[in-house]
Amino acid sequence: xxxxxxxxxxxxxxxxxxxxxxxxxxxxxxxxxxxxxxxxxxxxxxxxxxxxxxxxxxxxxxxxxxxxxxxxxxxxxxxxxxxxxxxxxxxxxxxxxxxxxxxxxxxxxxxxxxxxxxxxxxxxxxxxxxxxxxxxxxxxxxxxxxxxxxxxxxxxxxxxxxx
Amino acid sequence: xxxxxxxxxxxxxxxxxxxxxxxxxxxxxxxxxxxxxxxxxxxxxxxxxxxxxxxxxxxxxxxxxxxxxxxxxxxxxxxxxxxxxxxxxxxxxxxxxxxxxxxxxxxxxxxxxxxxxxxxxxxxxxxxxxxxxxxxxxxxxxxxxxxxxxxxxxxxxxxxxxxxxxxxxxxxxxxxxxxxxxxxxxxxxxxxxxxxxxxxxxxxxxxxxxxxxxxxxxxxxxxxxxx
Numbered sequence: 001x002x003x004x005x006x007x008x009x010x011x012x013x014x015x016x017x018x019x020x021x022x023x024x025x026x027x028x029x030x031x032x033x034x035x036x037x038x039x040x041x042x043x044x045x046x047x048x049x050x051x052x053x054x055x056x057x058x059x060x061x062x063x064x065x066x067x068x069x070x071x072x073x074x075x076x077x078x079x080x081x082x083x084x085x086x087x088x089x090x091x092x093x094x095x096x097x098x099x100x101x102x103x104x105x106x107x108x109x110x111x112x113x114x115x116x117x118x119x120x121x122x123x124x125x126x127x128x129x130x131x132x133x134x135x136x137x138x139x140x141x142x143x144x145x146x147x148x149x150x151x152x153x154x155x156x157x158x159x160x161x162x163x
Numbered sequence: 164x165x166x167x168x169x170x171x172x173x174x175x176x177x178x179x180x181x182x183x184x185x186x187x188x189x190x191x192x193x194x195x196x197x198x199x200x201x202x203x204x205x206x207x208x209x210x211x212x213x214x215x216x217x218x219x220x221x222x223x224x225x226x227x228x229x230x231x232x233x234x235x236x237x238x239x240x241x242x243x244x245x246x247x248x249x250x251x252x253x254x255x256x257x258x259x260x261x262x263x264x265x266x267x268x269x270x271x272x273x274x275x276x277x278x279x280x281x282x283x284x285x286x287x288x289x290x291x292x293x294x295x296x297x298x299x300x301x302x303x304x305x306x307x308x309x310x311x312x313x314x315x316x317x318x319x320x321x322x323x324x325x326x327x328x329x330x331x332x333x334x335x336x337x338x339x340x341x342x343x344x345x346x347x348x349x350x351x352x353x354x355x356x357x358x359x360x361x362x363x364x365x366x367x368x369x370x371x372x373x374x375x376x377x378x379x380x381x382x383x384x385x386x387x388x389x390x
Contacts, residue, residue, distance in 0.1 A: 053184055054167065055167040055168065056165070056166045056168075057165050058164040060164065075164050077164065111167075111185075113181070119172040119173075121169070121170055122168070122169045122171070122180075122181060123166055123168045123181070124165075124185055125166045125167070126164070128164070128189070129189055130189060
């Protein structure tokens, strides 16, 4: 459902759900936890498909038992690329095959406009604008957004996470 | 995380479709603004502009407050800034704005290449760093804080246009013919026209020589960093 990346060892820890709850016909909540020597995380991921809107909301909620200064929380969106994609994010990228942007400042909407090169599908993916994503008291560092066509689309909560 | 989708293949409609969905998804509403009258807004604006610490007498306005990269006067915009302030002078009668307009115009000319032997004769530098920052250090340069490095064709035409505009305005309204402003504008525009591509178009900018190479030439010495 999500992963944590140790930025010193470059090791990934994937978190898998052990519980699933149906909130309503449009909303499901997954939960689980991961306990290793270095990382103790509990998480919930809620996936909601609102009625009559061509959109999906994925809400991540997690807590850690201890401060973990060397991890990134990675919210991966896209890893299996069948199509060719490009992206646009004013003022950082235009008609580009990749973007690596951290932090997401100077932006009206904290999202990436991504589209297939044949224009058969377009999407806007990013952060809930109602979340406090630039609040340094909530996160100890920044949100970053990374996309490389053919390789990865990922939202990163960069560096430390406080419990 | 949110994912909003569209299958509209028209690029413009694709963005419109995405934004409509995004607005619904997030129940996005424009926050109400405090609305004041035009006269009140202008009064506040002029008061702030007249008192701002971002005005550097004899030079111009610092672009913005922030890190050292923002400590520069954007000469490329200074032509329109001068015209704007002269129009404020005509609107209000306050001589402060006329003085600032003239000072900005005169300062633009100090960043112009006046070496007729130089291929870039007539070009006007587009930035003036107020602090020792970046490869060019303090003074006139065309680094524009690193985001648009090069000799700007577009901004020199833009400058020329507004320099001529103000020259004409002052001449017709006050009977003062600032031939030096006129010459400055024509030289800059002539330089820009010389950069025309073979297809008739104009490049946005020209690549510059490395700063080490420029330091040895007469033009860079002409625009003293200690001004």
